[in-house]
Amino acid sequence: MEQKWWHDAVVYQIYPRSFCDSNGDGIGDLNGIRSKLDYLQELGVDVIWLSPVYQSPMDDNGYDISNYQAIAPEFGTMQDMEALIGEAKQRGIRIVMDLVVNHTSDEHSWFQQACESKDSPYRDYYVWRDAKPDGSAPNDLDSIFGGSAWQWHEPTQQYYLHLFSKKQPDLNWENPKVHDEVHRMMNWWIDKGIGGFRLDVIDLIGKEIDKGITGNGERLHPLLKQMNHATFGGKDLLTVGETWGATPDIAKLYSAPERDELSMVFQFEHITLTWKDGDKWQPIALDLPEFKKVLTKWQLELADQGWNSLFWNNHDLPRAVSKYGDDGVYRTKSAKMLATVLHGLKGTPYIYQGEEIAMTNVKFERLEQYKDIESLNFYKVKTEAGVSHEEMMHALGENGRDNARTPMQWSAASQAGFTKGKPWIEVNPTTPR
Incomplete structure (x- = not known):
């Protein structure tokens, strides 16, 4: 190595x-x-x-x-x-x-605009789903902080996903516009001379909610490789991901040098x-x-x-x-x-x-x-x-x-x-x- x-x-x-x-x-x-x-x-x-x-x-x-x-x-x-x-x-x-970058505050301008209507250009920055016929949450997914991971938004009549607090709506990493926004922001900080990033709960960004997948999903590693190439890759920066579900084999997927993802992970x-x-x-x-x-x-x-x-x-x-x-x-x-x-x-x-x-x-x-x-x-x-x-x-x-x-x-x-x-x-x- x-x-x-x-x-x-x-x-x-x-x-x-x-x-x-x-x-x-x-x-x-x-x-x-x-x-x-x-x-x-x-x-x-x-x-x-x-x-x-x-x-x-x-x-x-x-x-x-x-x-x-x-x-x-x-x-x-x-x-x-x-x-x-x-x-x-x-x-x-x-x-x-x-x-x-798994989630933002509900006071972030992206989420505020996403809440304005279902037609908002920022709506798809977050994960929204219709209620079940009886009005209940789309599925029984729990928040890591306790209770349901779904919060009803009365004005637009849909639920939004929050794997943490209801004030921490999850970003939709299936949306390329989210990738672009995040990558642009990361490069802005890199230009300020920082030495790298610790990426909070990064194993959750590849979630596929309708399949019941949250951590370590199939979409995760392509997203990290894309992030690497668009931001910190080749810049001699330290990157460490928080990965609660990692095994040694999974950790190698993140940190093997030839994979162009992260420097290391926390297990x-x-x-x-x-x-x-x-x-x-x-x-x-x-x-x-x-x-x-x-x-x-x-x-x-x-x-x-x-x-x-x-x-x-x-x-x-x-x-x-x-x-x-x-x-x-x-x-x-x-x-x-x-x-x-x-x-x-x-x-x-x-x-x-x-x-x-x-x-x-x-x-x-x-x-x-x-x-x-x-x-x-x-x-x-x-x-x-x-x-x-x-x-x-x-x-x-x-x-x-x-x-x-x-x-x-x-x-x-x-x-x-x-x-x-x-x-x-x-x-x-x-x-x-």
Whole structure:
């Protein structure tokens, strides 16, 4: 396999809302990140993976984009973004943008115009279907966030598809105009000097809803090859896809160099080992021999036919030291052990903010302390189905996404040095700096 710069790189993921607040409004921002570039350089970071900072109503904390070519005001301005790219580059650090093209926000101008009428030129940018004769949804497809994946639109008398929140309508990748719009936008960001893209839930863009196919459909790989050729291909950029259903054989389809698709993918087989029957809201103890078996399998089976992304946690997952180690007496030793294992494997290591200081899961005692839309939706779905409040609070404490989203703890000062104001989510009281 031809050597690429990312084969020797260390990637550090920043969740901007929770990293560093520069203006005291309680929300992390781009200038806060800029203020910590020297820290990241000293840490040995080669790449910053930046979770979405695009304009968004923040229904899903930025993964619901209303304008791909604007910055959310709470994070700063486009000038701040350009300064971050430039100042990081001066330190030898590339910025990889987190990009969501499976869906947009329902406040995106494309969707707003699509809702005007069935004859709108933007109607086919999204997935619409008629109701069944009894008025019910076109099929029984569920949203990943719980409930039906179909939302009725009264003015035009059709359902639209949302595999996530109802405020995140799915784009129709069967429409070539969608390809052109997305490719044009990606090239606009590439021209700004970014180092690549992390492609959120990219395995869903090849969906064939009428056949019941969502992830890893037959249409997926031709779409990725087309995207590669139209945008980042041949430009020495890092591209990594989020692919929850990937096996080693599927991962090779994405990342084998001769296929002209992506640099690598995130697989989650090791993550789901602590989910009973694939349900993250039923946490179970880790089977260590099986865990070792899975990690070994991915190391051996990709070999020189693809490339591994190495990670323990990210913005969607619980803290590594709480999940795989001991976050009490042996917190520091556990964190060092996990770092040693991760960096000893073949692949590109991805570090999530706070992992380097052994941040732990948060133990919120009240449901009101949680902010994450997925957690709140599933609490409602599960308790209505008979799961007790106590069981769901335990599940949220084990696997809820807010475990990763409490503010970065910079010091022992008030609000952990994250902000001089009131943080958007409570600081984790259990992790000493």
